Amino acid sequence: MMEAFNQSKRIKKLLKEGRGQGAGKDYKPWTTISDFSSRGRASRAFGIKTKRIHHLQSDNQLRFFLICEWNSNVLDIRESYPLLDVMEVIDNKENLRFDKFCDKETGEQLVICTNFLLTVKEPDGNEKLIARTVKNTSELNKKITLEKLEIERRYWMQKGVEWKLITEKQLPRQVCKNIEWIRETLLEGGVADKESMTHVLLTYLLNNMETPIKELLKEFDKSEGVADGMGLYLFRYLIAKKDIKVNMTEKINLSQKARDILL
Known part of the structure; x- marks a missing residue:
């Protein structure tokens, strides 16, 4: 999800609020439902594991959240995680259309978010981060969606974090x-x-x-x-x-x- 904020001032305000920062019950998602007047099937859900309210932007995001909660190996769930350092992190920007993700009025870069950043426990007991983007298969017909997914893929690859795309087909x-x-x-x-x-x-x-x-x-x-x-x-x-x-x-x-x- 991309957020078309009046960039500099708005981002500073959100960062001051703690958005996109913290972990567990202290994490604050970059985007909350109240940020927008209408979000269709958006919902709030209290996290059993995190002890905080999660802001989920679609039915598929809610289903993914529920499955993550049920999975004993998932320790923390952070939704709407902002890639604030995306321009610095991605070395290979070839063919990436960042120009499509800019504020039309100011020309400033929009904030790109990955739907979920999870902390999971591995079989050996160690913890690691994994990133997941949730999309309906119908969205994958849109070129701009594919371009955004490629930005996310390269970002997390550069970070050394496993990233995968999840569709409704993986959400029974x-x-x-x-x-x-x-x-x-x-x-x-x-x-x-x-x-x-x-x-x-x-x-x-x-x-x-x-x-x-x-x-x-x-x-x-x-x-x-x-x-x-x-x-x-x-x-x-x-x-x-x-x-x-x-x-x-x-x-x-x-x-x-x-x-x-x-x-």
């Missing part, structure tokens, strides 16, 4: 729907003594593998004297914590027996 919708269904249970508050209650529910599940999940959860609510739906909430929480495993690529069918859902 059912997985994202399942993550959305369970992730709110990880937010603070809502249920007292959640940990001990989930331990009780887990015992129910393991001892009643031939019972349909829906019936088992109703029986749990009744026998434990809790509000209707508590068993379902705790079941979602067990999945969210990865204390139990289910096939996230399929819709979770509560009519199935426990042995047919739990992996």
Whole structure:
């Protein structure tokens, strides 16, 4: 995403605000939803890992964010990361059309952002940065999009950071729907003594593998004297914590027996 700001003054103001700086809960994206009057399918999402609000500019960005949150190896998620030093970093500027990414009135260079900069944990325990740009395949027909992607590619290559393009084809919708269904249970508050209650529910599940999940959860609510739906909430929480495993690529069918859902 490129931001057509009145450059010098605007950029100094944003930098003073901390935009594009920090990490974890202290990171501030270069672009926030409130910067623009209308962003279509833009959304805000509270980060379970980062403990801050993420500003996502499309449904595909939201889906990518959800998948990153679900991935245990992703430690930090920074969206709308500005390539403020792009002109200094890229040595080989041959055929790069920077002139297309300039303010039409002032002629100054626009700020180019990479959608996501992630901190990930490698198998050996070390951490590294990877950059990801999320685009719909329909956008790849536009020459200006391809030119911007080439700028990003060369920038991150020069930085020694792995960069890849992600399209909707790598963002399975059912997985994202399942993550959305369970992730709110990880937010603070809502249920007292959640940990001990989930331990009780887990015992129910393991001892009643031939019972349909829906019936088992109703029986749990009744026998434990809790509000209707508590068993379902705790079941979602067990999945969210990865204390139990289910096939996230399929819709979770509560009519199935426990042995047919739990992996």
